Amino acid sequence: MRLVRHRKINTWPLLLCGMVLTYPAYAEDKGLVENFTGFKVNETPFMQSLGVKFGGWVDIGFAGNPHGPKNSSNAPVTFNDGANHFNLHQVYGFIEKEVNVGGKEWDVGFRADLLYGRDARFTFATNFDRTILGDDPKHQLVFPQLYASVYAPYGNGITATIGHFYTIMGYESVPSPNNFFFSHAYTMQYGEPFTHTGALLSYPVNENITIQGGVVTGWDAFFRQPANFLGGVSYTTDDERTALSATLITGSVETGGLNNDHNRTLYSIVLEHDITERLHYVLQHDHGIEQKTSASHSASWYGINQYLIYDIAANLGAGLRFEWFHDKDGARVLADGRKEHFIAITGGLNYKPIAGLTLRPEVRYDLATENNTVYRDGRKGDQVLLSISAIFHF
Template identity: 35%
Template sequence: MRISKLAMIAMIACGMNAANAFGDQATDISQVSFCAAESCDCGEPVCGCEPMAPSCDSGSCDSGCDSAGCLDMGCLDMGCLGGECCLGDPWELFGSTDSGWSAGGWMQLGYHSNAIPLFNNRPDEVQLQQAWLYAEKAIDTSCGFDIGGRIDYLYGTDAQNTQAFGIDNNHWDNGWDNGSTDNGYGHAMPQLYAEAGYGDLSVKAGHFYTIIGWEVVQATGNFFYSHAYTMNNSEPFTHTGALATYNVNDNITAYGGYVLGWDSGFEDNGDAFLGGLSVGLSDDLTVTYASVGGVFQNNRAGGTDNYVKGYMQSIVADLALSDNLQYIFQTDYLTAEDRVGGTVAETFDINQYLIYTVSDCWAFGGRFEWYNEEGIYSAVGDSADIYALTLGANYKPHANVIVRPEIRWDWDSDEVAGLDGDSQTTFGIDSIFTF
């Protein structure tokens, strides 16, 4: 790995000017609320103490109230981009009840002008990438023991990338394709797990998303439409096994568990440890370390010995530079070998994100990635550097709608990544409708 290039990457990122997620992988992108009033609660959460919604009588809305909450004038006073930005509450299919059950989903339609690895690999066509449904019973351990769980279903062109493809035997959801694999559309069930907890400790068991990295599979959890190379190629998407979460204190959360390899269904595809530590170093900075080590893949589907063992780690630092500006730094490392110790892949990357939130309706961001790889696009024994710069925006015209246009520049050192020559420029845009 050519670590000497770190200085160059830092210089590029500083000149850009232009979020992690565990369980259901919902990335926390901090956006300042300009219109919604502060919630009125009763202090620290305790058993039987439920938060109360703000009302006009409470005096929470300084700019005045109507039946929906703050008046539009409140937004104008705050200088929202384009004028009014009072989105109100989004409509939900089945909001959380007193029992903790909820259900919902989203529809994602997208277009991009060039192929990008994995998720955005069907250029020049409008496609349904994610038609998503979920049902969940969130656990509440403030009163003691509780039990819950979650199930997710996905249809679209992203489904084949989130199936249990770690074992190529069409078990679990790996064969749920709509026609041939060239058609692109398919079905997936990326999560199906039960969760139990008591106090500060909870354990989930079943099929669930990884805790590795900052970008996630769900379209609703990412700022950008496209994905980073490292998320596509060097991180697992799902695991099957058991994972414990322990809140050590208000600033430290620990994770640890056993999983059956990478991206497999309910059958043995290896034996690996999955764990990590998230530490709030200050009110503005959180650092998360997550790793998986052991056997990632162990099957003989199709008469081929598909055995991979190794170690993979991700370190993510999330820093609030101001009330409006968020900076994320991520570095991943992967080393993988075959059964006899030969190198399968080795990668190292640095991803940097800068996100500026103007209002509840508008945010702008930039992402710069340096991806050094061996065995992913280049041959084992060689290595190549791949770079990608993405600039984009998030626009919410409605509480249930988000539009994400972006422009992306990719280039590589050895013409290995399947780009248009050694570089390409890609325009992409998608819309997400939540319910």
Template identity: 35%
Template sequence: MKLSKLAMLAALACGLTAGQAMAGNGTIAQVGCFSDSCDSCDPCGEITCGCEPVGCDLGCDSGCDSGCDSLGCNLGGLGLCGDCCHDDPFTLFGEYGGISVGGWLQMGYHTAALPLFNSRPDEVQLHQAWLYAEKAIDTSCGFDIGGRIDYIYGTDSQDTQAFGIANDHWDNGWDNGADYGHALPQLYVEAGYGDLSVKAGHFYTIIGWEVVTAPDNFFYSHAYTMYNSEPFTHTGALATYNATDDLTFYGGYVMGWDSGFEDNGDAFLGGISAGLTDNLTVTYATVGGRFGDGNINRVDPGPPATVGRGENGYMHSIVADYAVSDNLQYIFQSDLLDTEDIDGATVRDTFGINQYLIYSINDCWALGTRFEWYQADAGVFNTDNDVYAWTSGINYKPNANVIIRPEVRWDWVDGDPTGILENDDDDQFTFGMDTIFLF
């Protein structure tokens, strides 16, 4: 799971965190509960859902219903404003003996092809049919041991397989046609004592802010940086040390990028996450060393840039997560990737800046926008390019088990657009929408 997801916002509402939860499942949880009662001089009347009201005047005459009824408040039960507080999600399997089992289904549709998971335009596709089993460790009373396994089927699977070595090892050969397939992106054990824990096996990277798991992202589509310049998975060992409530260190050894239980490199994976203020958390994560032996086979618009040449280098991601208010979250991310082959020639040279604004109205509704500048000087596209993408979207949760994410996206290229956008156009508008069913 990526590091910035470990930084938890301070504001709590209805037992859930504001904006996007920074730990665990990353479920979108919005701030804002309104009482329907204004028949007393207690501001906003009785607060039935157990959290402080947001957006209420302090006077009863213009209290909780102010500004809602005039807008048609719930708009046919959509919960756009007013009392919208969800209970915990319903689970099919639940927890038994400390082991929790669950998953989700993600289905989506988009109007244009993007080289970023969304590869099948103008058709409804199953992106992720996901199952997991996990025993989370609890070191509050001393030593504990646990682990996790994840399985995915869908069009996102081939980009989640261990494609770092093109010899069909681990799950890389589990394809079902051109786009569909299976993957086992995580299989690890974890042990901990006190403030120190170590996981060993096959696990998701700690690099960056966006992740593969659909419920942990605000947007349906993905950033160029996440897809082209960051690893998805590692195989190795990673230690986590919580020095204080506001300071966490990470460090470990991994066998390259996006590979299963087979040697594909020698690299250090680590970082630091620091809560600098009550509202600001900054995370630095890095991976450096030998990333692969030259057989990278990710499904992307261009040929594998490193076949037969090896790849050594350095990559880091810096993420600043700032709670502007109880309802507004701002994320700034900068990624740098610089690698060479065995002869010292550049293999990949990229730099990117992503910015996010996420406004949480209540448990039902959140609004978000993302702007990305991605500079790919070498190794990703056919030529040197600057690619820009602006995305705006909505998250609607009619209940705790369903997330609906419509969005509009505009991509444009400064350089040669060949192999980047659909029909090799200079720019492209895309409408997309997906639905996630948690269970």
């Protein structure tokens, strides 16, 4: 089984409509249960009669910090922020009925995802699943996706996603198997939304171009937020070696009890190219702005991420990620007004010794160029992390 590239998968109809969005990861032909027992739950008569599919994984990780911070935190790195401890990051399950696209008949599908673990702390939606297990538990429980999808056979086919779903912004995403690296870029952690609630339409103009557009309740909110526009366009070359996508979200934000709406806008551009059959390159640029309110100044943030992935073997890949993220007004990362340039360099492997098990060891170096009180208990301006993640696929 060769190393394949998928696009930033939100596991919803945009992918089914042929939108090519990549992340370097290994195709999961089967999970551990099937690998050891031969049992295929999705091919049982019961599951096939329902027309649904079930899947999931467990992600356990260790983020070693040689500096031994007394507060046991790798912050401002998140997701793998727990220093020198094994952590249960994701117990993830989903059930879905894939919508049949491309035909001449209407069709309806759905998907429901459940996430338990440390990563759920960053994936909740305001006014929905923020406090299911309490105000600040070590492991949270959230439902990052709950949506219906409807296919309408007009033109080349229109697919509507209605409900709660992952963002189309950026390159990295929440589900662990979708990402080559264990840790995440600052751009994804602090500069982009994770989920939306609303409706999004997808339409393939032709075999190369797909457009999207819809209305959502802002960033990471279930309801009770003003309507925002979310949309984008993607282009893939005929040989599928190069893909370019541009996405945008813009609209008002309601600031807590101040009842003070203001605009927030973010765009993301992702270029992906197969240099050779084994060597893959990704370039991402994000830029966000937010208007001032009676309680805060205006803010701007932007960055550039670059990824280089090499397929060493069918079950082994090596990767580099270089990121520069500028929190121009100190509103996104440190959130205390301290302006900062963040530089992060990550090198790692993606190895699957057996079907159903993925190991992701990595070395990461973080540097804050403006302040020397960012890392290591707020005492230093840089840090090194030695981390590993193990994903056990169902």
